[in-house]
Amino acid sequence: MSTTIKDIAKLLGISPGTVSRALQKSPRVSKETILRVEEAAKKLSYRPNITAQRLVSGKTHNIGVILSKDIREYTSVQLFNSIILNGILEVAEAHNYNLNFAIDSQEEKQGALYRIVQNKDVDGVLIINVVNEDILASLRTNGIPVVLIDNHFDNRSEYAVNNDDRIGASIATKHLISLGYKTIGMIGINEETFHRECLSGYLQALAECGLRADPRFVLKGWGSTHSAYEITWNILKQNRFPRAFFVVTDEMAIGVIRAVKDFGLSVPRDIAVVGMDDIPLLDYVDPPLTTMRIYIAEMGRTAVGMLLGLIQGHYQGNTQIAIQPKLIVRKSCGSK
Amino acid sequence: MSTTIKDIAKLLGISPGTVSRALQKSPRVSKETILRVEEAAKKLSYRPNITAQRLVSGKTHNIGVILSKDIREYTSVQLFNSIILNGILEVAEAHNYNLNFAIDSQEEKQGALYRIVQNKDVDGVLIINVVNEDILASLRTNGIPVVLIDNHFDNRSEYAVNNDDRIGASIATKHLISLGYKTIGMIGINEETFHRECLSGYLQALAECGLRADPRFVLKGWGSTHSAYEITWNILKQNRFPRAFFVVTDEMAIGVIRAVKDFGLSVPRDIAVVGMDDIPLLDYVDPPLTTMRIYIAEMGRTAVGMLLGLIQGHYQGNTQIAIQPKLIVRKSCGSK
DNA sequence: TATAAAAATACAAACGATTGTAGCAAATAG
DNA sequence: CTATTTGCTACAATCGTTTGTATTTTTATA
Numbered sequence: 001m002s003t004t005i006k007d008i009a010k011l012l013g014i015s016p017g018t019v020s021r022a023l024q025k026s027p028r029v030s031k032e033t034i035l036r037v038e039e040a041a042k043k044l045s046y047r048p049n050i051t052a053q054r055l056v057s058g059k060t061h062n063i064g065v066i067l068s069k070d071i072r073e074y075t076s077v078q079l080f081n082s083i084i085l086n087g088i089l090e091v092a093e094a095h096n097y098n099l100n101f102a103i104d105s106q107e108e109k110q111g112a113l114y115r116i117v118q119n120k121d122v123d124g125v126l127i128i129n130v131v132n133e134d135i136l137a138s139l140r141t142n143g144i145p146v147v148l149i150d151n152h153f154d155n156r157s158e159y160a161v162n163n164d165d166r167i168g169a170s171i172a173t174k175h176l177i178s179l180g181y182k183t184i185g186m187i188g189i190n191e192e193t194f195h196r197e198c199l200s201g202y203l204q205a206l207a208e209c210g211l212r213a214d215p216r217f218v219l220k221g222w223g224s225t226h227s228a229y230e231i232t233w234n235i236l237k238q239n240r241f242p243r244a245f246f247v248v249t250d251e252m253a254i255g256v257i258r259a260v261k262d263f264g265l266s267v268p269r270d271i272a273v274v275g276m277d278d279i280p281l282l283d284y285v286d287p288p289l290t291t292m293r294i295y296i297a298e299m300g301r302t303a304v305g306m307l308l309g310l311i312q313g314h315y316q317g318n319t320q321i322a323i324q325p326k327l328i329v330r331k332s333c334g335s336k
Numbered sequence: 337m338s339t340t341i342k343d344i345a346k347l348l349g350i351s352p353g354t355v356s357r358a359l360q361k362s363p364r365v366s367k368e369t370i371l372r373v374e375e376a377a378k379k380l381s382y383r384p385n386i387t388a389q390r391l392v393s394g395k396t397h398n399i400g401v402i403l404s405k406d407i408r409e410y411t412s413v414q415l416f417n418s419i420i421l422n423g424i425l426e427v428a429e430a431h432n433y434n435l436n437f438a439i440d441s442q443e444e445k446q447g448a449l450y451r452i453v454q455n456k457d458v459d460g461v462l463i464i465n466v467v468n469e470d471i472l473a474s475l476r477t478n479g480i481p482v483v484l485i486d487n488h489f490d491n492r493s494e495y496a497v498n499n500d501d502r503i504g505a506s507i508a509t510k511h512l513i514s515l516g517y518k519t520i521g522m523i524g525i526n527e528e529t530f531h532r533e534c535l536s537g538y539l540q541a542l543a544e545c546g547l548r549a550d551p552r553f554v555l556k557g558w559g560s561t562h563s564a565y566e567i568t569w570n571i572l573k574q575n576r577f578p579r580a581f582f583v584v585t586d587e588m589a590i591g592v593i594r595a596v597k598d599f600g601l602s603v604p605r606d607i608a609v610v611g612m613d614d615i616p617l618l619d620y621v622d623p624p625l626t627t628m629r630i631y632i633a634e635m636g637r638t639a640v641g642m643l644l645g646l647i648q649g650h651y652q653g654n655t656q657i658a659i660q661p662k663l664i665v666r667k668s669c670g671s672k
Numbered sequence: 673t674a675t676a677a678a679a680a681t682a683c684a685a686a687c688g689a690t691t692g693t694a695g696c697a698a699a700t701a702g
Numbered sequence: 703c704t705a706t707t708t709g710c711t712a713c714a715a716t717c718g719t720t721t722g723t724a725t726t727t728t729t730a731t732a
Contacts, residue, residue: 004718015682020720030680050455051396052718054387055687076616082418089403089437098436098457101425119386121434225620254620280412284561284590286622340688351712356690366710388688391717 003044011040023048062098063088063307064122068130076251076279077129080296084128084149087300095308097123104132124311126303127151145310149303152193156320159310161303164322165194165276168292169201169246171327172274175290176244177209179333181272185217185235185242187228187252195220198248198276217242221252228255236263243271244333250275250282250291257285257332268334278328288330295323339380347376359384398434399424399643400458404466412587412615413465416632420464420485423636431644433459440468453478460647462639463487481646485639488529492656495646497639500658501530501612504628505537505582507663508610511626512580513545515669517608521553521571521578523564523588531556534584534612553578557588564591572599579607580669586611586618586627593621593668604670614664624666631659 005023009016014033022029022037040046054060065088067081085099092099100122124145127135131153139146148160169186176184186202188195199218206213219235221227228247235241236259247253253275257267267273267287275282278293302321309315329335341359345352350369358365358373365373376382390396401424403417421435428435436458453461453474460481463471467489475482484496505522512520522538524531535554542549555571557563564583571577572595583589589611596607603609603623611618614629638657645651665671 005720006718016719017683017721018681020718021681024720028680033680047454049391049718050457051387051390052687053720055385055391055689055718056720058687060387078418078422078616079415082414082421085418085421085437086414086439089439093438100434100436101421102429103422103425119383121386225617251617254617258620280414281561281587281590281617284594284621341690342688352689353691353713354711356688357711360690364710369710385688388717389690391688391719392690394717 003046007044008037008040008046012036060121060123061096062100062122063092064100064102064125066102066104066125066127068104076249076277079279081128083296084300087297088126088304091301091304104130124307126307145307147303147307149299152191154193159306159319161299161306161321161323163294163299164324165197166201168276168325169198170205172246172276172292173202173205175327176246176272176274176333177211181244182211183214183242184244184246187231187245187247187256188220189248190220190222202246225251225255228252229259232256232259233263245271246274248276250277250279250289253289254285268332272333274333282330287332289332290330291328292325293328294325299323339382343380344373344376344382348372396457396459397432398436398458399428400436400438400461402438402440402461402463404440412613415615417464419632420636423633424462424640427637427640440466460643462643481643483639483643485635488527490529495642495655497635497642497657497659499630499635500660501533502537504612504661505534506541508582508612508628509538509541511663512582512608512610512669513547517580518547519550519578520580520582523567523581523583523592524556525584526556526558538582561587561591564588565595568592568595569599581607582610584612586613586615586625589625590621604668608669610669618666623668625668626666627664628661629664630661635659
């Protein structure tokens with residue numbers, strides 16, 4: 001079908017082995033031959049057969065990327081994944097690695113995921129967002145390096161890159177404090193580790209500033225805008241509510257704002273709100289939402305770098321890397 | 337390293353060829369041997385080496401997915417891609433195909449894209465959103481089937497699946513008309529084919545209902561919320577403006593709404609707005625945005641189906657498939 | 673000029689499967 | 703009881719590379 005190394009060899013009257021070495025510019029073959037081979041290769045528009053190369057090298061040059069299944073539940077997860085993928089792609093491409101995607105469908109043990117892993121069709125794996133212990137175990141027994149991204153996973157022995165949620169929560173809360181708010185609530189999420197990290201940052205910020213946390217004001221939604229709306233509405237009805245909220249995702253923060261407005265109060269006059277993520281169009285929310293910007297693509301890039309190091313066996317850095325978020329001030333907290 | 341067909345052969349004292357056939361349940365091998373082989377395979381936890389299989393079959397079982405580079409420009413493109421990817425993944429997985437992603441970086445001819453294509457590392461290619469004629473040509477000379485998704489590309493000879501933008505524009509416009517609006521503008525986008533389709537649907541709807549289009553009211557933005565904001569603001573200043581707008585993307589529609597509000601007018605009382613896309617959180621825009629929902633994941637699924645048919649050489653359907661969008665009524669157009 | 677050393681190339685065995693052909697039983701036919 | 707068919711299985715080539723070893727050619731040395 002297409003030109004192989006043998007065609008070049010035949011054309012030039014030399015052996016395939018030499019052609020192979022010439023193509024690799026091996027010092028074992030004369031400069032002249034290298035030149036002739038390269039010329040012939042170009043003339044025949046030769047392209048190496050990657051599959052064959054893989055067979056002998058035992059390396060696939062593939063990176064598996066496992067995404068969470070419940071992608072449809074949280075719209076911003078979609079966006080998150082998309083951006084992270086960009087980061088990943090960017091550096092994977094630069095290193096000549098391909099990406100193989102698979103969705104983690106917890107149920108069916110027949111999915112692409114298992115196929116990829118068990119078939120050793122990847123040199124390493126990136127797991128985004130969710131952790132499936134089965135997969136992790138399978139990966140480990142197969143000796144395939146893994147790095148977790150945005151996993152909110154507790155095990156410190158896993159390689160992972162995450163947003164620094166604790167710091168994020170702390171900075172957000174301190175921003176509120178610096179604006180003079182004394183009663184600050186938090187609306188978290190129904191995801192254990194993530195929630196714990198946020199809570200810890202939130203509490204620490206309060207403590208450092210000599211403020212007391214009121215347990216009645218730390219709530220938990222399940223991620224959707226709507227859930228945050230309901231939670232907020234409920235607390236508003238009770239007549240005792242804080243003057244500000246740190247909300248752990250923008251998507252929920254939008255629900256909070258809407259609830260406050262629907263309740264007849266004003267943001268930020270009556271209640272200030274900070275979110276986290278920095279999803280698009282926040283400038284067009286009313287009022288524009290102040291938030292902690294998470295560097296998603298950067299997380300992806302970092303993770304691939306780590307994984308590549310692991311694959312090539314020369315990674316020396318920490319097992320856990322936390323990317324620092326940044327406060328983006330808009331109008332939902334008012335100003336001094 | 338890991339168990340091969342030979343290990344099984346050795347263990348059972350039979351030949352590798354027979355093992356291979358047994359694993360394929362070939363009628364040429366006895367039921368008994370098949371059973372013994374399967375047992376041994378399980379015991380040794382044998383997994384076929386895909387690379388080797390690929391080498392002999394000549395099929396990669398990979399589908400290349402080309403994404404557009406300018407992903408950072410339009411935030412909703414990110415989301416769009418992510419959703420489409422889900423659709424693609426879903427059916428690719430079901431057919432045991434892997435996905436190989438590459439970003440179309442028009443400039444550098446060295447990118448992963450060219451690597452994938454020229455190295456014939458894919459059985460077929462999906463191109464999302466943007467068309468690079470070079471790639472297309474390269475693909476064609478290599479005999480690799482391609483299907484374009486959301487490409488807004490004119491060439492009817494290319495296999496493609498798109499949203500039916502013309503119909504979308506027409507339905508949106510007619511919705512406005514049915515609500516009694518007589519002067520209806522359109523805010524389009526700086527992308528030739530897409531704009532043309534929308535314009536055609538918009539004009540057709542007006543014509544069918546006996547309304548005249550006012551050329552002063554068909555405008556063009558470059559996609560961002562901000563660009564739509566400015567356009568709207570400008571036309572508002574001129575004191576002559578339509579009572580309703582069909583805006584070709586939600587992202588821009590949000591800019592329109594904001595401009596109208598900032599100008600001191602009301603949506604939908606003074607100006608009604610319909611968007612297109614149905615991006616997330618539209619229920620939380622103020623007022624909630626009526627829009628044409630595009631079935632993005634469905635486009636992805638359809639495209640893969642088409643490509644697979646092409647790869648396997650039995651595709652019989654149309655070269656062009658248009659997915660029908662659907663009107664989602666919220667509050668930005670008022671009601672009768 | 674014979675000879676050792678160095679340089680360039682050829683040969684052949686891998687990598688892990690698939691598959692056409694050949695071989696050897698046992699079963700059936702004459 | 704030989705001849706032919708049938709059912710299984712073994713052998714070996716193949717896919718397109720890479721790479722260790724052997725061989726040839728060239729160059730330098732004595």
